[in-house]
Amino acid sequence: MIHHMLSTLLSKLWSGWGTLAGVFLIFALWQVGFEAFGSLVLPAPLEALSRLVDLVALPSGLEYILITAKRAFAGFLLASAFGIFFGLIAGWSNTLSLLCKPFITVALGVPPIAWIVLALLWFGGDDGTPIFTVFISTIPLIFAGALQGVRMREKELDEMAQSFHVPPVQRFWQVQAPQIVSYLFPAWATALGLSWKVVVMAELLSSTRGIGAGLAEARVNIDTASTMAWIVVVVGLLLVIEGMLLNPVKDYVEGWKHAE
């Protein structure tokens, strides 16, 4: 038992090392780029990092980050709630699944930038535009994941549960939900990453506050150091979310897959 815990801890640390090594490699390449092209094209990593510290130290900098995070999560959670709910319903019906196919294709095919234009017309320059854009660009992924999960589940296991007269609620949670999750989770993780990118893009074009707005300001001032600082913030937060939220959830729901 102790041996088992120790080995999981070690493997966690080891994967942490891997991530860290990757991050440092990126900074090294960045430094090479700076030395080759000069600070107008790529600022020195250290300069960008010190700018980052300045930005976060300003009350408006932290506020920008929180506003963006709030918008991304609002859109993403709304998309998750609706996407999973309707995906589950559609998955259980042959007709609905067939009918939904073209909708998913169309929704995935519309570029987020087009949604931003529409959202600007509908919601104006407030929170509504980025939240709606995140919602509308992630919901097809989540919906399709839930729908596929329901469609692809093993009917044999349903039959087994039925043969023991296991009540429907237990049947859902113990037999069907784990199979649905194994399809839903990758889609859900992709959608979370996408929601970060889309929210920044929507803010850049529509908002006066948030990370995207910060980027827009940096562009107006031709300030590459601030631009890179904001990019580091976005990517860094994505890494943190993945490590602190996605990976633990993944370990929890897919733990049985990694049994020796």
Added chain:
Amino acid sequence: MLNDTAPLLSVVPSGAADTKPSVLSVSVEDHRYHPLQQTLAPSALELKKGEVVSIIGPSGCGKSTFLRIAAGLIEASSGKISSTTDRTAILFQEHRLLPWKSLLNNISFGLQGQKLSKFQRMKKARAVAYAMGFTEDDLIKYPSELSGGMRQRGALARALAVEPDLLFLDEPFSALDIGRRRDLYRLVLHEVDEKQCSVLMVTHDVTEALALSDRVLVMAPDPGHFAKEYEVPLARSERTRRNLLELEASLLADDRIAQLFNMSNWEQLV
């Protein structure tokens, strides 16, 4: 070398089945998956308490469909089933354990169909698991960590945990080697002798059917119907590998049945 005269299965015979009450009676008038193709022609079966009945037939003859109808998993297009018990369990060809549950939780899974507390379910599952030779270490393993034989034994434990009056077997032994297979035969027959459990088994293995059953029904395809009923003349305790060969010979002596299994001149191996 196997001793030819040793009993194949050391089990007490189930006694005179004629006087026992009927547990299940199935009467299928017609069954179709596709409106234009009849899968089952009229076929009926009655199962008495403590009786073991096998349905044998070539692949695709409809025997599994008949079992599914008898077990209530699907409904016949037209027909009637009456059963005196709702304590039934099915053992499928594949183990169908839930890969995300430990063996113990898999064994207790089927008990959720009964009104038991979680504690009672776990206690019962544990007792059954120990009776079937699992160790404490096995119980916390996931199915992927168990061998094929242990998985099927786990599936049998899950089925027997509900203390079924009626056990359906859908070729559950076909993927196992001969030793594992006999272990499971013994566990099933123990249940039959101790608790008067009735068994309806589907198999394509003639020897297996003759070794375990009181009665063997032969199903012929296109559409599926029972072509012959064969009462196994020997009590189970008297059956040995040698006299099973003779029984098989007497069953396959019927030309129709030999043809059904593509076994004309069956004594030739190749």
